[in-house]
Amino acid sequence: MTLVEWAEEVREALGLPDTEALDRKDVDLILDLAKDAAHSVARPAAPLTAYLLGIAVGRGADPEETARMLAELARSRATGGDGDPA
Numbered sequence: 001m002t003l004v005e006w007a008e009e010v011r012e013a014l015g016l017p018d019t020e021a022l023d024r025k026d027v028d029l030i031l032d033l034a035k036d037a038a039h040s041v042a043r044p045a046a047p048l049t050a051y052l053l054g055i056a057v058g059r060g061a062d063p064e065e066t067a068r069m070l071a072e073l074a075r076s077r078a079t080g081g082d083g084d085p086a
Contacts, residue, residue, distance in 0.1 A: 003027045036071040040078035
């Protein structure tokens with residue numbers, strides 16, 4: 001099973017409309033954000049950041065713009081920001 005297929009199965013299980021379907025580009029966007037959060041902040045930051053991205057997008061935020069901003073925020077923690085994972 002691919003991650004796109006898994007996303008489709010989860011979407012259906014949650015009763016989300018077809019308009020909420022994810023394609024490979026969407027999956028890659030989320031995985032790249034999770035990677036930046038995990039490597040730059042702390043491993044547990046990956047699912048938390050992806051969850052918060054989902055909330056923001058659900059409230060109308062642009063997925064690509066928001067993911068880019070969050071990835072930049074995470075990477076800034078690796079270069080001297082306060083990266084306290086607690």
